[in-house]
Amino acid sequence: MRTKHAKPSASNPEGGILHQEGPIDASNVMYVHKGKATRVGFKLDGDKKVRVAKSTGEVID
Secondary structure, three states: OEEEEEOOOOOOOOOEEEEEOOOOOHHHOOEEEOOEEEOEEEEEEOOEEEEEEOOOOOEOO
8 A cells, every 4th residue: 555645636625645556566575485474595406596485494486
Protein backbone atom coordinates (compact mmCIF):
# COMPACT_ATOMS: atom_id res chain seq x y z
CA MET A 1 0.00 0.00 0.00
CA ARG A 2 1.15 3.49 -0.85
CA THR A 3 0.17 6.60 1.08
CA LYS A 4 -0.65 9.70 -0.95
CA HIS A 5 -1.32 13.11 0.57
CA ALA A 6 -3.93 14.86 -1.58
CA LYS A 7 -4.89 18.53 -1.59
CA PRO A 8 -8.59 19.31 -1.69
CA SER A 9 -9.86 19.43 -5.28
CA ALA A 10 -13.12 19.23 -7.23
CA SER A 11 -12.96 15.42 -7.38
CA ASN A 12 -11.81 15.08 -3.74
CA PRO A 13 -13.22 18.07 -1.80
CA GLU A 14 -11.92 16.93 1.60
CA GLY A 15 -8.39 16.04 0.52
CA GLY A 16 -6.38 14.16 3.14
CA ILE A 17 -4.42 10.91 3.14
CA LEU A 18 -5.31 8.31 0.51
CA HIS A 19 -4.15 4.68 0.49
CA GLN A 20 -3.46 3.17 -2.93
CA GLU A 21 -2.15 -0.16 -4.14
CA GLY A 22 1.13 0.09 -5.97
CA PRO A 23 4.07 -1.93 -7.26
CA ILE A 24 6.78 -3.27 -4.95
CA ASP A 25 10.34 -3.99 -6.01
CA ALA A 26 11.61 -7.56 -5.80
CA SER A 27 14.48 -6.42 -3.55
CA ASN A 28 11.92 -5.47 -0.86
CA VAL A 29 10.29 -8.91 -0.74
CA MET A 30 11.43 -11.60 1.70
CA TYR A 31 11.40 -15.33 0.93
CA VAL A 32 9.06 -17.47 3.09
CA HIS A 33 10.36 -20.98 3.90
CA LYS A 34 8.10 -23.35 5.87
CA GLY A 35 5.79 -20.49 6.85
CA LYS A 36 8.58 -18.29 8.21
CA ALA A 37 10.37 -15.34 6.60
CA THR A 38 14.05 -16.06 6.01
CA ARG A 39 17.06 -14.56 4.29
CA VAL A 40 18.53 -16.32 1.27
CA GLY A 41 22.18 -17.24 0.84
CA PHE A 42 24.20 -19.19 -1.70
CA LYS A 43 26.57 -22.13 -1.37
CA LEU A 44 28.35 -24.46 -3.74
CA ASP A 45 26.86 -27.95 -4.06
CA GLY A 46 29.53 -29.78 -6.02
CA ASP A 47 30.07 -27.49 -8.99
CA LYS A 48 26.60 -25.88 -8.81
CA LYS A 49 25.65 -22.69 -6.98
CA VAL A 50 22.40 -23.27 -5.03
CA ARG A 51 20.15 -21.02 -2.94
CA VAL A 52 20.00 -21.81 0.79
CA ALA A 53 17.59 -20.65 3.52
CA LYS A 54 19.72 -18.90 6.15
CA SER A 55 17.39 -19.85 9.03
CA THR A 56 17.50 -23.62 8.42
CA GLY A 57 20.44 -24.14 6.08
CA GLU A 58 18.23 -26.19 3.70
CA VAL A 59 18.56 -25.95 -0.08
CA ILE A 60 15.63 -24.01 -1.58
CA ASP A 61 15.83 -24.87 -5.28
